[in-house]
Amino acid sequence: MNKPKIIDLFSGVGGFSLGFEMAGYETVFAIDFWKDAIQTYNFNRKKDIAVHMDITKLTNEQLKKLKTEHEIEGIIGGPPCQGFSTVGTRDINDERNHLYLEYYRVVKEIMPKFFVIENVKGLLTLNKGMFKEDILKRFGELGYKIAEPQVLNAANYGVPQNRHRVFFVGVLDGHFEYPPTSGKKVSTLEALSDLPSLDNIENYAESYNYNFEPENSFQALMRKNSTKVFNHNDTNHTSQTIDIISMVPDGGSIKDLPPEYWEVRKYNKAFQRMNSQQPSHTIDTGHRNYFHYSENRVPSIRECARIQSFPDDFIFTGAKSSQYKQVGNAVPPLLAYQIATQLLNRNNCDDITVKVNSDSNLQLSLSLS
Template identity: 35%
Template sequence: MNFIDLFCGAGGFSIGLTKKGHKLLKGFDNWKSAGEAFSSYFGKKYFSEVDLSQISSEFIYEQIGNKNVKIDLVVGGPPCQGFSSMGNQNIKDPRNQLVLAFANIIAEIKPKYFILENVHGIKGEKFENTIKRLYKLFNDFGYKNICSGTLDAQDFGVPQRRKRFFMIGSLDDNIDLTLPSPKINQKTTTVGDAIMDLVGKENNFPNHVPINHNEIVKGRYAFIKEGGKLDIKALPKKLAYGSRSDFKDNKIKNFSHIYQRLSRYKVSGTIVPGHNAFPIHPTQPRSLTVREAARIQTFPDRCIFFGTRQEQCIQVGNAVPPLLAESFGQILNLYEKKYGNTTR
């Protein structure tokens, strides 16, 4: 079916859907660097850089280049910083309103299906009214058939524990909507499966550029066993204090995302956006590169990330893992096979 991707970022959702045969019409985002990553996989003609709080359905059809094309599906992951458990969960965060902007675009286009993705934190007590408001909005727009819940990416073959909230709705009340079911009896894909073939290819592979850590940071990493966290009490004094001149008198803290070494034999914790320091490589004295993090997110290597290192980290960490997105592509195919194909 034909679909558009709102707040598309680097394109994780679109990559997964197209792998299951769905046709991308256009991806939309207001972030140039993410658009370059999206375009590296799909081509420039499939991306539009735009403020999604300001666009209309008329603009969307203009960008697609065909005002008569049928949009069967709209997917999107509006910015989630205000909901994230990694942040302050600020209900007044203006970025939260973009979730409602997503809903308004659905109301104008009226696709047969929509899928909204956000962080697990949107289900928190603070945002209970937001979820109720979304349900009411979509109900008022004609989407009486809605289901929602949390999925963990590791249950779908992604080598990462990553819980995300999904809401799927349809104009067709006869469809028995469900979220994709975890794959049964599948072999667990580990961090080692995803990234160990990249060892020795540093600086010779797209986005595979290690951070040049200083000697103090490398020294701390040496105290962390594979699969373990930093034990600050075990550090010698010279490694226990800040390595930067403005932090030299401050004792370090065990930030779980920075001072945790991954295991080759297990899945990763959640790849966190917003930091340019990913978890530590299982065997190397450094944090993960952007490419290694992208592999753990199941991005194909042909998707190239642009911008500063921090921007690249955010592009990777914000994305829906393409392999998880494939499960939505598959379940939509099943719906269309059972209930009828609406694609022109």
């Protein structure tokens, strides 16, 4: 049986693609302006389907060729969000704010059966909701039935991370409903405990053995196609930094220390430790202020990838700083999976319940195209 085919715009390393592939879709084309991300995207696939390219240079003739070669079921993607971010300048004239018009151009040319846009929640309120209303109007005029955009927290869908992102979903056929939330949330301890302690690793290696057998279904899912741990190396900290981290309790921050330490980093979220009993805070692209729940260091690339719900056989390439950014920019695959499942069943989605949590027996296929 042929799999329904999708295109991933502004793909990054392909977290969005991966989630849809886990649900049964096939990605036939992906595009991103960042070379490092495309290299990682293709490194993890049998075919080099992703291209390093400015989307404004993607011609309508190329799109028509794609449409001729493939029956495109859907288009997914997250136009760059820095201009919308609540931690950024929120400049309405930021050129990145208008890249969704390129996304619109591609959808208009291809006219897939559905589209999904993911972005930071700041998009909803920037310039009094102008971008939200423009998206609804433009795509609505193409004939898409668009569900009211919703801000979803990844932690409610099996991802061990509190990450709030807005989704716009439009369909030409059927009826889309956002996925129901899962049950018990996955904590950072449940997500990471089987990974080897970096306190006990003396020398750099490309891969390491796991601590022990999976302790829960999330760990089993992440390890389904992997026998080794990759992208798992320490970061050098100054002795001063290590000393301060060591005094911060599980789930605490520098505010739990005497005021004289607050001047070390004049940032109200500095020196935060993960809470071992709760999902992580949002994994970002820097990782200089967030620390492991028990070890005195920033999380490794692999730990960040786990918190984003990337399986362990997904390898990040390039410089270490680039890898952190690649992970932080991605859509969590398990959240994408939930959206994809709803779309796959949109013609009979009155009674869909998909749960992915630490007590779940859900088995997903993580094979890549």
